[in-house]
Amino acid sequence: MNHLEKLENLSIYIIREAYKQFKNIALLWSIGKDSTTTLWLCRKAFYGKIPFPVIHIDTGFKFPEMYEFRDEWTKKLGINLIVGKNEEALNNGITCCMDDQMTCCKHLKTESLKKVIEKNKFKALIVGIRRDEHGVRAKERYFSPRDEEFRWNYKNQPAELWDQFKSKGEEDNHIRIHPLLHWTELDIWEYIRQENIPINKLYFAKNGRRYRSLGCTRATVPVNSDADTLDKIIEELKTTKTAERSGRAQDKEKAYIMQKLRSLGYM
């Protein structure tokens, strides 16, 4: 079994285990490469037909190419898509990157997702995050409990030793399942190439720039790159020293704020 097959095997095992434990489950699809890979793994896990809904949280500020991609592949793959959008917040003037720059995410992402979960009574969500993506995500588990407010108490998580997963949660808990946790960014792209997974064109370089991570238009900037094919992206990732989410405004701001607070002794 090669490296990618091992990764795929564990991910499919987790997805099947999750579906067995939580019948009322959904997949969160951000239209990015990781969640699209997760979607692909879910199809493989259930022989081509995903037996649960797929949720897209629409902040109203995504790239037009992301909406086109979502609609095209929803139709082609026969996905049961639920779009969550906080129309109330948008009507009340909440826009991307307003106020303290984190508030918009809470209203347009978290609140939208809460509403979708409440309405559909989902007990668990499959989310395509990876440990190597961001410092704080390194603390995640494959089966990660959240409380009713979506809060994550990372100091009080079940151990996951020797691939033993605590897939049964407490009654009030909501569980996040992370089948891609052990993948790296490079693994994802090599798997996309191997499986010929459809991927958004924004990832491929145009005029010397490409998006390495996709978010809202005002909070995401492209990185300098000439990688306009899958092979070139894979080669680029083998040598790059730029962080994957370097184009995400929120992450940059957070890192800057943290560093400043540290220098002032507040942390």
Next chain:
Amino acid sequence: MGAELLVIGIDAATWAIIDRHLDKLKTFKMLKTHKEYKSKVLTLDQKPYSAPCWVSIFSGKTEEEHRHHEFVVDNEIQTRDDIKVDFIWDILKRTGKKVKALNVPFIVPPYNFNINFEAPGLGIPSNREEWDAEIAEVTNRAIETLRNENLDLFVVCYVSLDKLQHFHWGEKIVEEYYEKIDETIDKLISFGKKLIIISDHGFCAFGEAKIQTLPRITKDGTELKGDHHENAVLITKNIKTEINNLRDVFKAIKEVFK
């Protein structure tokens, strides 16, 4: 145009500097001596720490009640939604009052209510360029608003003094920026029929305060030259409510619009 009540928040402003340099701080001198204004040392009965103090000022709750202790909790920067209390602007807005709050530093970047503003240095200005930018940009936004609108309450805050005192306490530059803040207050005070000028805490050299709030050497190796002090600044005009602690500011504002 202007505001029925103007609240000017100056993070870490301290009488220790103001009193020593009153000859150069003309506006502070006028505020201290003119009979229209009342000024006093406001001694805190809570930990002199900016995040909880500003919440106490504008929510009327103690730190134990509002539970906003730090800017960052479990590696997550706190936002307005993490603080489960109503602020004075939330309450007044519900009663139909016209309220705006600019650059209130209980979170980072500072909070804005009903007004768009991007704080220079993301609200943690850390060098001369950013301190100047904060004072200039916050003042411009405040004056632009107060000249064009008729508001019930306008809150505007500055954080530069706090940041620069941490790094430069005891140096000439501190006086220089008190003079800039003095000029800024002079530009703003005519826009408010009633006025409250408040600092969340004072400032001092290490070891002078009752409680040491920050480490002398920070985690990234920076040496801090000063620390927060329990004696804050309070100046009022046409405010009847007696203000004896930070939470009383909330009560005083509420009383104005009763």
